[in-house]
Amino acid sequence: MSLRAKEYYRASSLEDAYNKLKENPKNVIVGGGLWLKKTGLEYHTIIDLSNLGLDQIKEDKDFIYVGSMVSLRDFENSPIINKLFNGVIAFGVREVMGPAFRNIATIGGSVYGRFPFSDVIAALLPLDVKVKLYPNQEMSLNDLVNYRGKLDGIIEQIIIRKEEGKAFFKKVKTTALDFPMINFSIVNRSGKNYIAIGSRPGVAALAYKAMEEADKGNYEKAAEIASQELQFLDSSNISKEYRIDLTKVYVLRGLKEVNE
Amino acid sequence: MKLRFYLNNVEVEYEIQPDEYLAQVLRRNGVLSIRIGCDESACGSCTVLVDDKPVLSCGLLAAKVEGKHVTTVEGIQEEANRLADYFGDEGADQCSFCSVGFALIVHALRKEYKNPTDEQIKDYIVGNICRCTGYQSQFKAIKAYLKEAK
Ligand SMILES: Cc1cc2nc3c(=O)[nH]c(=O)nc-3n(C[C@H](O)[C@H](O)[C@H](O)COP(=O)(O)OP(=O)(O)OC[C@H]3O[C@@H](n4cnc5c(N)ncnc54)[C@H](O)[C@@H]3O)c2cc1C
Numbered sequence: 001m002s003l004r005a006k007e008y009y010r011a012s013s014l015e016d017a018y019n020k021l022k023e024n025p026k027n028v029i030v031g032g033g034l035w036l037k038k039t040g041l042e043y044h045t046i047i048d049l050s051n052l053g054l055d056q057i058k059e060d061k062d063f064i065y066v067g068s069m070v071s072l073r074d075f076e077n078s079p080i081i082n083k084l085f086n087g088v089i090a091f092g093v094r095e096v097m098g099p100a101f102r103n104i105a106t107i108g109g110s111v112y113g114r115f116p117f118s119d120v121i122a123a124l125l126p127l128d129v130k131v132k133l134y135p136n137q138e139m140s141l142n143d144l145v146n147y148r149g150k151l152d153g154i155i156e157q158i159i160i161r162k163e164e165g166k167a168f169f170k171k172v173k174t175t176a177l178d179f180p181m182i183n184f185s186i187v188n189r190s191g192k193n194y195i196a197i198g199s200r201p202g203v204a205a206l207a208y209k210a211m212e213e214a215d216k217g218n219y220e221k222a223a224e225i226a227s228q229e230l231q232f233l234d235s236s237n238i239s240k241e242y243r244i245d246l247t248k249v250y251v252l253r254g255l256k257e258v259n260e
Numbered sequence: 261m262k263l264r265f266y267l268n269n270v271e272v273e274y275e276i277q278p279d280e281y282l283a284q285v286l287r288r289n290g291v292l293s294i295r296i297g298c299d300e301s302a303c304g305s306c307t308v309l310v311d312d313k314p315v316l317s318c319g320l321l322a323a324k325v326e327g328k329h330v331t332t333v334e335g336i337q338e339e340a341n342r343l344a345d346y347f348g349d350e351g352a353d354q355c356s357f358c359s360v361g362f363a364l365i366v367h368a369l370r371k372e373y374k375n376p377t378d379e380q381i382k383d384y385i386v387g388n389i390c391r392c393t394g395y396q397s398q399f400k401a402i403k404a405y406l407k408e409a410k
Contacts, residue, residue, distance in 0.1 A: 002279065002281065003279055004279050005278050005279040006278065007278050008261060008278035008279075008321075008323045010323075010326075030321065032319070032320075033281075033319070033320065033321045033324070034301050034319045037281065037301070037319060038300065038301075043279075045278075046278060046279065046321070046323075048321075048323065048324065050324060073313075094383070097301075097302070097386075097387050098304060098365075098384075098385070098386045098387015098388065099314060099365075099368075099383070099384055099387065100304060100307050100314040100315050100316050100365060100368075100387050100388075101301055101302075101316055101319065101387055103310075103313045103314060103315045104301075104315050104316065104319050104320050176386045177302060177386065177387065177389070
């Protein structure tokens with residue numbers, strides 16, 4: 001199974017790409033094209049953003065700007081990203097497949113896809129991250145993840161606020177190349193705790209009540225609350241009960257680690 | 261559509277379909293060293309280098325390599341032969357379906373890290389699956405090769 005398309009279009013600007021996208025509901029933006037291949041869907045025109053300079057990571061005093069065409073590999077190797085939260089965010093992304101895969105997969109495709117198993121979204125969700133969509137939308141990563149329906153626009157970049165703190169990331173998987181059975185991303189930034197849990201099997205979500213409890217220093221209670229406030233379900237390779245048990249263990253471990 | 265790129269430093273022009281992936285295009289044009297294993301970007305046997313970076317050719321749309329340099333095992337023949345000796349010494353090769361992908365990923369590893377740690381080697385080759393051996397022999401062979409090839 002592979003994607004099918006009649007035409008390939010190399011956009012010359014974001015405006016050009018957007019106009020092309022709007023020309024036909026069967027036109028599609030391609031990031032790395034890895035997931036598009038897996039879907040096996042039929043399109044009219046594949047729109048490639050490779051020539052738009054969106055493969056750069058830049059920073060200023062307060063923010064990091066990651067272009068949507070930055071590969072996962074360039075992201076994880078970026079010294080700017082490695083300075084963030086003791087390198088844990090880069091580590092989370094490094095958990096996806098091997099380097100030859102991550103040289104293709106893009107940040108834009110990983111975020112836009114809102115994949116329930118996504119380690120990339122889980123790693124980023126506890127941070128203050130905005131997603132800039134061309135032509136004129138900016139929303140938090142959390143709003144984007146929870147957005148139901150088809151997103152209008154093209155992801156231009158994600159913007160990460162630089163903050164002080166510590167992070168913990170854990171992907172539970174059966175083999176090195178597996179999709180996660182569940183993933184945990186726990187961050188203490190500017191003194192507050194953030195807990196994201198993904199692949200439950202739903203897409204990563206913040207456990208707000210548990211975060212409140214963690215801010216009071218009650219880590220064990222916070223872990224217990226996290227295991228109750230989010231929805232956990234059975235999958236073919238992991239039971240709901242095991243997901244809940246893992247949540248109690250890793251949320252506690254993560255909170256202890258980031259608050260040490 | 262027409263696609264132009266450099267294949268092992270020789271400029272080539274192929275007629276491709278807009279939705280074709282690189283592995284298919286290379287094989288159709290006679291580069292049979294490309295092994296398509298899973299065809300789902302999950303096994304590493306179709307690894308090639310694009311502008312010196314390892315990529316899975318079954319997961320990369322062919323149109324994306326326009327103007328770029330694509331290296332297959334033919335482009336690193338000498339190094340692949342030397343690595344094969346180390347694989348032979350350690351019994352790391354049985355059916356050899358994965359060995360082309362291994363040669364290319366190890367070449368890329370050597371370019372990226374001067375003195376890789378064990379962990380870095382494992383992280384780098386993790387995406388290259390071998391269904392015959394237990395990876396220990398390959399790991400030993402690669403380590404020995406990297407020591408010699410410094
Ligand atoms: C075999 C396999 C195993 C995987 N395992 C994991 C895993 O363990 N953990 C994990 O986190 N992820 C995993 N993934 C997902 C992977 O990491 C990528 O997130 C995914 O392939 C999408 O990246 P891409 O650049 O290839 O996107 P594409 O396939 O190009 O695009 C994905 C979607 O995003 C849209 N899109 C792309 N770029 C933009 C943009 N700039 N603006 C708007 N829309 C855009 C496309 O139209 C499409 O709908 C896996 C994927 C595969 C194929």
